[in-house]
Amino acid sequence: MSNTTSISENEFIALYQASLIPLRVILASLVWVLHDYFVTLDDEIRYIWTQKRSFGRFMFLWVRYYTIFLLGFDTLQIHSFAIPGVATHALCIAADPATRIVGGILLWSVEIIMQLRIYILYNSSKKVAIFNGILFLGSIGSFLWLVIVGAIRRSSLLDSVHTLSTALPGCPVINGGTEWAQWIPATGFEGILLAFALYRAAMSVAARTRLNQRLSLTAILINENILYFSVVCCLLIFNNLMVVGKTKIPWFGYGPFHAAVGIVTCRMLIHLRKFAVDNFENEATNIMDTKITAGGLVFKGSRSDPESDYTEETELTTFS
Numbered sequence: 001m002s003n004t005t006s007i008s009e010n011e012f013i014a015l016y017q018a019s020l021i022p023l024r025v026i027l028a029s030l031v032w033v034l035h036d037y038f039v040t041l042d043d044e045i046r047y048i049w050t051q052k053r054s055f056g057r058f059m060f061l062w063v064r065y066y067t068i069f070l071l072g073f074d075t076l077q078i079h080s081f082a083i084p085g086v087a088t089h090a091l092c093i094a095a096d097p098a099t100r101i102v103g104g105i106l107l108w109s110v111e112i113i114m115q116l117r118i119y120i121l122y123n124s125s126k127k128v129a130i131f132n133g134i135l136f137l138g139s140i141g142s143f144l145w146l147v148i149v150g151a152i153r154r155s156s157l158l159d160s161v162h163t164l165s166t167a168l169p170g171c172p173v174i175n176g177g178t179e180w181a182q183w184i185p186a187t188g189f190e191g192i193l194l195a196f197a198l199y200r201a202a203m204s205v206a207a208r209t210r211l212n213q214r215l216s217l218t219a220i221l222i223n224e225n226i227l228y229f230s231v232v233c234c235l236l237i238f239n240n241l242m243v244v245g246k247t248k249i250p251w252f253g254y255g256p257f258h259a260a261v262g263i264v265t266c267r268m269l270i271h272l273r274k275f276a277v278d279n280f281e282n283e284a285t286n287i288m289d290t291k292i293t294a295g296g297l298v299f300k301g302s303r304s305d306p307e308s309d310y311t312e313e314t315e316l317t318t319f320s
Contacts, residue, residue, distance in 0.1 A: 011040070020254060021251060021253075022255070023078060023256035025253055025255055025256060026255040027075065028255075028256075029255035029258070030071045030074075030255070030259075032259050033068055033071045033259045033262060036263045036267075040266065040270060044064070047270060048061070048270065051273075057110070059080075060266065060269045063110060063205075063262060063266060063269075064262070064266050066261070067106060067263070067266070068264025071255060071259055073102065073158050074255050074258065075255075077095060081095065093151065096151060097148070098153060101144075103254050103257070103258055104140075106261060107186060108140060108260060110261055110265045111189065113265065114193055114225065114228065115129070115133070115136060115193070116220060117225055118132060118193055121196075121200045121222065122200065132193065135192060139188070139189040140185075142184075143182055143185050143186060146181050150182065180243045182243075183240055184240065187235055187237060191233055194230065195230055196231035197229060200222055201226060218299065228264055231247060231264050235257050236259055238257075239257055
């Protein structure tokens with residue numbers, strides 16, 4: 001190894017081996033997303049495409065196909081940069097924050113959906129919506145600020161291995177020392193939403209009541225929210241541990257995180273829509289004061305049928 005470089009041979013070997021891991025992991029993540037897409041395509045056609053135009057339908061399709069686009073983008077970026085001569089110093093500096101921001105768009109889109117579900121569970125409380133909305137905007141602002149700071153610091157660190165960059169498959173796996181903190185605002189926000197869901201689960205009578213030998217729609221909403229928030233919180237914590245560089249967890253890239261968030265969200269929305277269609281839309285024709293709106297399903301209480309969910313005397317809206 002030439003003495004003109006500022007890193008040792010062992011450090012270069014470690015960087016080279018670390019650069020190979022995202023190349024393999026991103027392909028597995030892309031295959032996972034495509035496999036899940038084709039497995040659930042029949043349900044998407046049956047339960048989503050048949051919906052009237054609504055915000056819920058738009059958000060499902062946006063998350064579904066943006067996830068596929070994002071994994072395709074990640075794959076193209078990582079593998080094209082592995083071609084000798086493609087990953088220039090300037091591109092490596094720009095690619096890191098760009099990858100984080102396009103990934104953040106997916107997470108923020110899903111968080112909008114989850115905020116709406118919390119809003120619904122709390123009887124359309126404006127106070128809950130405003131509180132979560134402020135925290136949501138704060139988490140985005142904090143994330144963007146940390147991305148900018150990390151990009152500036154990472155630029156100076158990349159200068160030390162610039163002479164070796166053409167020998168590495170892609171950009172060196174180096175961060176600016178603050179990347180571990182970038183997902184802390186999102187993790188904290190997801191934790192707060194999880195707390196809202198857990199509190200509702202503990203206090204809601206409907207969540208513990210079985211109607212016609214099945215769970216109520218409220219119970220389905222709460223259970224899915226808890227499952228989703230738990231999964232995403234674990235993924236965000238894993239990302240922080242992966243990026244901090246002080247653990248033995250290698251850098252996998254964000255492909256698995258992007259894939260998991262998109263898959264979990266879409267399956268959750270399909271399941272809720274399927275439950276609503278199979279259990280409510282057939283009953284709706286026999287209940288005069290039940291209505292279906294373009295924004296989702298709206299179920300209004302009625303005492304005319306004591307065996308149905310409508311005896312709850314509630315109006316439950318779901319973006320299914």
